[in-house]
Amino acid sequence: MFFASGYVLGALWMSKETNTPLPQQEIYDLCKIIVQSGRNYSKRHQLPCPLMYAYYQVEYLGAAHGLCSILQTLISVPGYLEASPTDAADIKRSIDYLLSLQGDEGNFPAATDEIGYQPELVHWCHGAGGTIYLMAKAYLVFKEDKYLQSCVRMADLIWNKGLLKKGPGLCHGVAGNGYTFLLMFRLTGDVKYLYRALEFYNFMNSSDFKNAARTPDNPHSLYEGLAGTACYVADLTHPNTAHFPFSDVFTL
Numbered sequence: 368m369f370f371a372s373g374y375v376l377g378a379l380w381m382s383k384e385t386n387t388p389l390p391q392q393e394i395y396d397l398c399k400i401i402v403q404s405g406r407n408y409s410k411r412h413q414l415p416c417p418l419m420y421a422y423y424q425v426e427y428l429g430a431a432h433g434l435c436s437i438l439q440t441l442i443s444v445p446g447y448l449e450a451s452p453t454d455a456a457d458i459k460r461s462i463d464y465l466l467s468l469q470g471d472e473g474n475f476p477a478a479t480d481e482i483g484y485q486p487e488l489v490h491w492c493h494g495a496g497g498t499i500y501l502m503a504k505a506y507l508v509f510k511e512d513k514y515l516q517s518c519v520r521m522a523d524l525i526w527n528k529g530l531l532k533k534g535p536g537l538c539h540g541v542a543g544n545g546y547t548f549l550l551m552f553r554l555t556g557d558v559k560y561l562y563r564a565l566e567f568y569n570f571m572n573s574s575d576f577k578n579a580a581r582t583p584d585n586p587h588s589l590y591e592g593l594a595g596t597a598c599y600v601a602d603l604t605h606p607n608t609a610h611f612p613f614s615d616v617f618t619l
């Protein structure tokens with residue numbers, strides 16, 4: 368279902384970029400399959416979350432191959448929630464279930480087998496750095512303050528613990544976490560977040576970072592390498608339209 372969800376997100380993005388209408392019925396049909404699959408899995412394993420998915424037998428919750436990106440995709444499809452109220456109810460209950468897992472520090476577990484432990488990873492792929500996009504989208508769609516408050520807590524956690532040594536990239540690097548501040552700047556208009564975004568950029572230029580940071584497995588790629596960092600640096604120059612690549616919650 369991660370692939371189906373990625374396909375839907377890709378279709379939304381292509382539709383926006385090429386200014387062509389979305390093949391609505393096909394996309395709605397795919398969404399229904401995604402929801403039913405999550406429902407079946409959850410029932411089969413008697414889970415408290417109405418929708419759940421597994422990737423290599425692990426019920427991941429984060430953005431890279433976990434529940435939160437699937438839910439973000441489903442609430443991003445124009446008109447789908449209104450057209451499918453039963454699915455919409457299970458999608459929202461799943462988001463609220465995920466919200467209930469936010470820990471004292473503001474982070475989220477990477478997978479269900481970490482529930483009850485202090486989550487360690489503050490990345491885009493696992494934890495607050497990626498979950499913040501789902502909660503931001505939920506805030507824009509449902510207009511409930513609890514989602515915004517969740518984002519504020521995640522952004523504060525990332526400010527305190529988000530300077531990573533795993534390189535400058537998006538997936539589990541400094542630029543990926545820096546993007547959360549650009550998101551929060553657009554969401555709230557608070558310049559504090561712009562300051563934080565710039566400080567993460569400055570950190571990537573520091574000798575501390577250059578000496579200690581690991582070289583990613585794919586040093587030039589979009590998600591791990593310099594291509595993602597380049598997107599971040601470019602976005603710092605126009606923060607009012609800045610967005611994590613393929614994850615613009617304001618327009619998708």
Ligand SMILES: [Zn+2]
Pocket residue numbers: 431490491492493538539
């Ligand atoms: Zn990662």
